[in-house]
Amino acid sequence: MKPLRKMILSTVLLLTCAAPLALAHAHPKQLSPQADVSVAAPKEIRIAFSESLEPALSSIKLFDAKNKLVTDKSAVDKANPKVMALPLPALAGGQYRVEWVAVAEDGHRTSGHYRFTVK
Numbered sequence: 001m002k003p004l005r006k007m008i009l010s011t012v013l014l015l016t017c018a019a020p021l022a023l024a025h026a027h028p029k030q031l032s033p034q035a036d037v038s039v040a041a042p043k044e045i046r047i048a049f050s051e052s053l054e055p056a057l058s059s060i061k062l063f064d065a066k067n068k069l070v071t072d073k074s075a076v077d078k079a080n081p082k083v084m085a086l087p088l089p090a091l092a093g094g095q096y097r098v099e100w101v102a103v104a105e106d107g108h109r110t111s112g113h114y115r116f117t118v119k
Contacts, residue, residue: 025110026051026058026082026102035114042118045074045086049102052081057103060086065095081105091118 030048033039045060053076060074074086084102099113 024051024104024106025108026053026104027110028100028102028112029082031098031114033116035116038117038119040119041091042088044088045098047084047100047102049082049084051102051104051106051108053084054103054105054107055081057101057109058084059101060084061099062086062088063097063099067097070096093118 026049028047029050030046032044032046033042045062047060055076058074058076059072061072062070064070070091071086071089074084077083077085084100086098095115095117097113097115099111101109101111103109
């Protein structure tokens with residue numbers, strides 16, 4: 001019985017220590033424009049994350065419906081390092097794909113994408 005108790009205690013301890021590591025990843029909390037919406041041409045893409053970002057390693061890119069890069073000049077907000085923005089040129093009507101990479105200050109990397117449509 002003691003080996004089983006020791007194994008259970010070790011497993012609980014391991015899971016308790018590993019849980020904070022999962023929380024260190026930066027995940028999107030707010031998207032502007034939101035995913036899968038039709039909007040008037042936005043002036044920027046703005047994503048708020050759950051963690052502060054490493055500016056040199058985090059980015060947003062915008063692609064048009066033909067998979068052509070529209071712009072990739074994003075930056076992490078100096079006043080709020082949990083926010084990253086991509087200023088946009090005038091966008092024509094159509095569907096666009098946003099691709100983002102977020103590297104938290106502790107080095108954990110997440111990435112994703114979503115679409116929106118300009119009316």
